[in-house]
Amino acid sequence: MKVNCTFEIVSPVRVSRRRMKRTMPEMKRARRPDVKLVILGDMNVGKTSLLHRYMDKKFNDTISTVGGAFYLKQWGPYNISLWDTAGREQFHGLGSMYCRGASAVILTYDVTNWQSLAELEERFLSLTDTANHDCIYSVVGNKADLTDPSNAEEDYEGGCPVHTQHYACHLIPLASPTTVSPVANREVQKEDAVALYQRILRYKALDERLSPPAERMCFETSAKTGANVDELFETLFEMVLPSILRMRSESEASPTIDLEDYGPVSSKQTKGGCC
Ligand SMILES: Nc1nc2c(ncn2[C@@H]2O[C@H](COP(=O)(O)OP(=O)(O)OP(=O)(O)O)[C@@H](O)[C@H]2O)c(=O)[nH]1
Numbered sequence: 001m002k003v004n005c006t007f008e009i010v011s012p013v014r015v016s017r018r019r020m021k022r023t024m025p026e027m028k029r030a031r032r033p034d035v036k037l038v039i040l041g042d043m044n045v046g047k048t049s050l051l052h053r054y055m056d057k058k059f060n061d062t063i064s065t066v067g068g069a070f071y072l073k074q075w076g077p078y079n080i081s082l083w084d085t086a087g088r089e090q091f092h093g094l095g096s097m098y099c100r101g102a103s104a105v106i107l108t109y110d111v112t113n114w115q116s117l118a119e120l121e122e123r124f125l126s127l128t129d130t131a132n133h134d135c136i137y138s139v140v141g142n143k144a145d146l147t148d149p150s151n152a153e154e155d156y157e158g159g160c161p162v163h164t165q166h167y168a169c170h171l172i173p174l175a176s177p178t179t180v181s182p183v184a185n186r187e188v189q190k191e192d193a194v195a196l197y198q199r200i201l202r203y204k205a206l207d208e209r210l211s212p213p214a215e216r217m218c219f220e221t222s223a224k225t226g227a228n229v230d231e232l233f234e235t236l237f238e239m240v241l242p243s244i245l246r247m248r249s250e251s252e253a254s255p256t257i258d259l260e261d262y263g264p265v266s267s268k269q270t271k272g273g274c275c
Pocket residue numbers: 041042043044045046047048049050060061062063064065066085086087088142143144145146221222223224225
């Protein structure tokens with residue numbers, strides 16, 4: 001449905017200063033997402049946790065995503081829609097719908113689970129065929145905290161770091177402490193992610209010399225500790241900025257709006273509903 005209209009928006013942030021009457025282009029900017037990023041990957045790799053960490057700076061309990069959900073992030077003057085998707089097989093078909101019109105896709109695996117990396121090429125890469133022609137791709141290994149020796153914990157009552165082997169801590173070790181050797185947890189090496197990124201470029205028939213380098217597009221993150229999470233999203237936002245500017249100049253010309261573009265957005269950083 002396309003309509004011509006201008007209406008008044010009172011932004012909760014500005015209501016103390018002044019009520020604003022915006023013309024169409026400003027109203028469009030205030031509400032309509034400028035660009036779309038999608039996060040894909042097998043179930044349980046931490047897609048939702050990464051979005052919660054970035055949007056809310058928290059690592060809280062999650063339930064397995066049903067269908068998909070979107071978040072609207074205001075980044076400077078730009079509105080970026082972040083689409084979370086379900087990794088479960090039963091929702092696989094929805095992935096290509098969520099990727100439609102995407103300017104960046106985050107392909108996520110679990111560094112402690114080799115199969116989650118393999119699934120990206122076997123099951124998820126083809127879903128990105130509906131993304132924009134100039135879409136960028138990031139390969140993200142999450143749960144890096146599980147392979148970080150400094151995070152090692154022994155199974156004590158209350159927990160005591162493994163490097164205090166002489167039990168300096170006050171806790172009495174259990175009869176047979178189970179030491180988690182974090183490095184042994186790692187199943188995917190960084191080189192494996194780089195190799196996958198290069199195969200993605202070939203799949204997309206992109207010239208590697210003209211594409212963003214692997215070291216810029218491959219990340220290891222932890223939604224639990226927050227490691228590299230802001231860097232991941234902010235790097236991608238910077239990289240899609242040219243697409244935003246291009247699409248804005250194209251949309252300036254169109255005086256109509258499509259009300260279906262306006263999700264249930266009511267404040268600056270708003271979580272969309274499940275779609
Ligand atoms: N240690 C650790 N656990 C994590 C991390 N990220 C997510 N988890 C845990 O992994 C489990 C799955 O996390 P989700 O964010 O729900 O995974 P998902 O990819 O959204 O899963 P689906 O919605 O089913 O596709 C939860 O128990 C999280 O607490 C991380 O960085 N480190």
